[in-house]
Amino acid sequence: MKNNSRRGFMGKAFGAVAAVGALGSLVAMKRSWDPLPSVKAAGFTTLDMSIYQEGVMVTEKWRGKPIFVLKKSAEVMEKEAQNPEAQKRNIKVGEDNFMVAIGLCTHLGCIPAFRKAKGDFLCACHGGQFDASGLVTKVPPPRGFDIPPFKIDGNKLILGEVGPEYQKMKETGVTL
């Protein structure tokens, strides 16, 4: 009887030590799978917004994803004037207006192509279409292009940092 209670105690004591060890190693294992600091540090892209030309779509790269940068012409801005949805997505750097968005179709993640003549985007995978503001004009995509976190710094745009303009878009549900 005495032996049994001693063994019981030893069993519980071992259980406690093992549980702490198991928990600790789980934490270590989880953390080992986290993105490395070097990966995170490379998660910022700075764009000089003064070099883009109107109506020319340029694909940049941020965190391995394509970023569509389109400087909007006066015509596009006129069209947008009647569309508050589009206006909310507009990114104004200095005097210029831009569409900056993650260039992945929100349906299944294919990369839509820019059609210069029409000034819009067509996804070859399932036929989704987006206008120059990044809004859906033809389904299946469930929502317009996602906008990457950005911060405006003079005529530069820092992707990956959260500025007040982006914060507002996020809060009002313009982007995810």
Next chain:
Amino acid sequence: MAHFTKATSVKDWLNQRLAIEKVEKVMASEYWIPKNINFLWAMGMVLMITFTLLLVSGIFLLMYYQPNVDTAFDSVNYTIMREVDFGWLWRHIHGVAASVVFLIIYIHMFTGIYYGSYKKGREMIWISGMLLFITFSAEAFSGYMLPWGQMSYWAGMVITNLFAGGSLHADALVEWIRGDYVPAQAFLTRFFMLHVLLLPLAILGLIGLHFAALRIPHVNNQDGEEIDFDAESKKYLDGDKKGAKVMRFANDFMSKDMMVVGIYLVFFFYLVFWNYSFAMDPVNFDPADGLKTPAHIYPEWYFLWSYEILRPFSVDLGLILFAFAQVIFVLLPWLDRSPNAIAANRRGKPFMIWFWLMLANMIVLTAMGKLPPEGIYSSIGFVSAVLFVAQWVALPFITSRETKV
């Protein structure tokens, strides 16, 4: 210390230390197999042989493959395919076996369903088998990443995206799985580790469990007959080999088993030497490019049926039904409420129709998953996916009405 005597032979020496004769009896010559079976009972051995082929060819590929985003593609397509003598052989064996192993798994699985081999004490065989199916799926997916071609990259992107859980937008979880914002170096190295170490270890363990689960209930037979293995094996050992309902695993059963394996291997190596291209997607011969999506992203044929269940629905519903399809087979022993553990065709019309419809529907789903989701294909895919779910929901009701045959 235990008592040892001077050995009279090498065999005796080993016997005293390892009891090899006893082990041989337990594992082979006195492991009893029913006589009323057919060639479908050889699929387990066919799978074992295919797994061995994967292991051996994998070892040779492992000596030249480089898990680095800059060199992986060339180490496969140049070094292994052009420089290494017979490198092409290992790669084609590995690729063909990875595809064919799923064909055999599906045959093995549907044989089990047809003959009711998951019932009456055989539940653990079924569960360990389904766990093996899931682990093999993970093994196939992780291996598909390694050549680091376009399909590797985009399949990796799409499959890891599933873990965002649709509207849950669990992007942090997806980034944790990848170790990066997109599939990159960390992703490739960890899937390499999973493919060559952790998942093979799990598979070996599960194969052990699968075999152990067989020992007490024994292998099922064509008639679902309950056999008294003690009495029948005694009959056999007493000399009435003809009258006994059982035979030895080795050499009686094995001799016929290996005959089927032989025919299978002829077919297998025909594919390896002359028709391997079905296992090598042409799109994957373009190096991975994160800024260019292939026009159609589709998985290998063995995942198409579950992919087709995901596809016709909105993101969230699709994910829920996809998860349903992945786990529902595991629950089969409990969803089948019938008291009968016999062949589907003898259990009465309802289950017979259920079985053949399920098999046919999974073939239809597989075909639709490969075709672009447009027009009539998309409608057929939708109906098939709904039918798949409906069949599983109906199963307990259909089977509980069955009477004992």
